[in-house]
Amino acid sequence: MKHEHMHDKVGEEDLSMEEKEIRGWKNKLVWSWILVIPIVILMVAERIFMFEIFDMKTSIIIILALGFPIIFILGYGTMKSGFRGFTSLYFNMDSLIALGTFVAYLTGFFALFDLVQDYSGVASMIMAIFITGKYIESKARGRASQEIKKLLELGAKSARVLRNGKEIELPIAEIKIGDVMIVKPGEKIPTDGVVVKGESAVDESMVTGESLPTDKGVNKDGILYIKATKVGNDTFLAHIIELVEEAQGTKVPIQRLADKITGVFVPIILVIALLSFFNWFMFTGDLSRSIGVAVAVLVIACPCALGLATPIALMVGSGIGAKNGILIRKGEAIQTMKEIKIIAFDKTGTITEGKPKVTEVYSKVGEKYLLEVAASLEKLSEHPIAKTIVNYANLKTYKKVTAFKILRGRGLEGKIGSKQILIGNRTLFNERKISLKGFEAKIIDFENSGNTTMIVSENKKILGAIAVADSPKPDSMAALQMLHKQGYKTVMITGDNERTAKAIAASVGISEVIANVLPEEKANKVEELQKEGMVAFVGDGINDAPALKQANVGIAMGSGTDIAIEAGDIVLAKSSLTGVVQAINLSKATFSKIKQNLFWAFAYNVLAIPAAIAGVLHPIIAEIAMAASSITVVSNANLLRRRKI
Amino acid sequence: MKKFKLLIEGMHCASCANNVERSVGKVSGVKSTSVNILTRKGIIEAEDSVKADDIKNAVAKTGYKVVSLSEE
16 A cells, blocks of 8 residues: 555645644553653652652752753643743633643742742643643544544545556556556545446445445446546545535534633633732732642643534534434534424425336337437437436437427426427426316326426427436335324425325325426425424435525435535435435434533533632642543543444 | 734744734734644744744744745
């Protein structure tokens, strides 16, 4: 795996930064404990067993000497960043630790003259514990982002490329647009591209563990020659990773309060520590005790736990999502999801396969003529139903069509010779006031069995009707049942007529149908539904973009088109409704983790700070508690991974 | 409107991310800032008049360093 580092530039920098950080803390951890253990032995012997190894002054000097490298060399970064806060007035967590350990360390010098009790050993221990906590936290954070790392590892590492007629092996990063890659059976397709030679089936699920629809699938049989169309950061996989990372940076509204508190937390704690010091000194006159209390207050306060609570849970949640083909694009969506009452679905391509088939042709002028006319017009349209009819008719030659027009949401019109042809749905024929007499019964029959009916007329006279059916996806019904069980109201929004729509809806268990909706009206229908409660809209992208935006949570399905990804708050890689259920479960689980984390972080600070002020916590216990609180928050977020979604 | 994406080095606690947000937020023309302590990335939406250096300086003021910056 010699080319492992060649994926995505941003991701790579990120990984190494993270690993550098973990390694850095680990080194500091080892050295700080080597130095701090003798201090601990000295202190325990003297203060607990009252056994003096050296005389008191020598002992203090030894502790100061051992402590110096811990606090000022290993703790250099913390001290620097902490004290910079005092000059720039942008205080941070380090400011508290830096001030606390610095003051405690100084007491050692004063203790030499018997002015105060010596806290310098405590200072070293605080720094060592702080470093230990940071190490454990950075490890846990690394674990939290592992799903994204796995995504990065999914792609192929190298590729065989044809250059100057020769086959050479190159690392992925050196492939250029236009290169022709040779992919043998069982190999991953290195980068997005188009097949120029060869035929094979490409299994996308294998490479992604049923997750993302990367264009980088696994070639199943036959050699493929593929021309690279996108490389490096432009590939679909790289794009997805970028999106996930960007989403992890978005805010969840519930964190606003925590952010506000973190912003003013440190200066407030500094003031509280100062007040505690003066208070204790005034009431007890015990300088040593007062210093101890102030140091405990400084080191126990933990804005970190508060600040990490939300982003860490969001990171783990969105990582799990990405692994399962659920891209959370906006952190806000996981909070809103909890409020959702109604889930509206687009029909074609969402509930149904989106692959219509002609099921029956009914005509009084002969099927052949009807199909000839219909297919000649439909040939000019890109609509999936049009393609179905063209394929079904399978004509050798098409008639020449003039004055062709697409009537959005209704059908098509055009002229063949001097004959005016119309193909479309009921709405179109109602509008043109063309009677369906003689065909009405058959059309109703088609519709009742879930067919979309394309009616064809010539010079205002009906030629016949073509029944096209789009069957529901195999898991639509089960997924909808699960949603109903969770208490959601489900609604299907479709451009189809009422009868067809109802037949499809009934077959998957949806009770409410809004039919005859023109594409541009979908967003309005969502808006109407919003009067009853928060609405999630599930659609497949292109036509549905406005509705996805209008909904409180837009869930875009699978086609993987940029438009769909842009429009959705959550994007499903898999084009199945099971993904909707998973996305809802994941959002809820992530959000409840966030709430738990915020609760613990608040509770910790609310209980610990007063305890420190009251003087019941020794500074070392305070520091252990502080380190434990941020570790708890991060570890708790990692527990999310155990949830089955 | 334009969007800056930053990678910031040196932040190691949540209040650090907060400081960066606060400092960058004060730059005139900046509409929204979101800095993630975990990914070390910041996304800043700002008016077209805002320059990359304004952002970099605002980050530097809080004591952290912009490692990479892209504009779109």
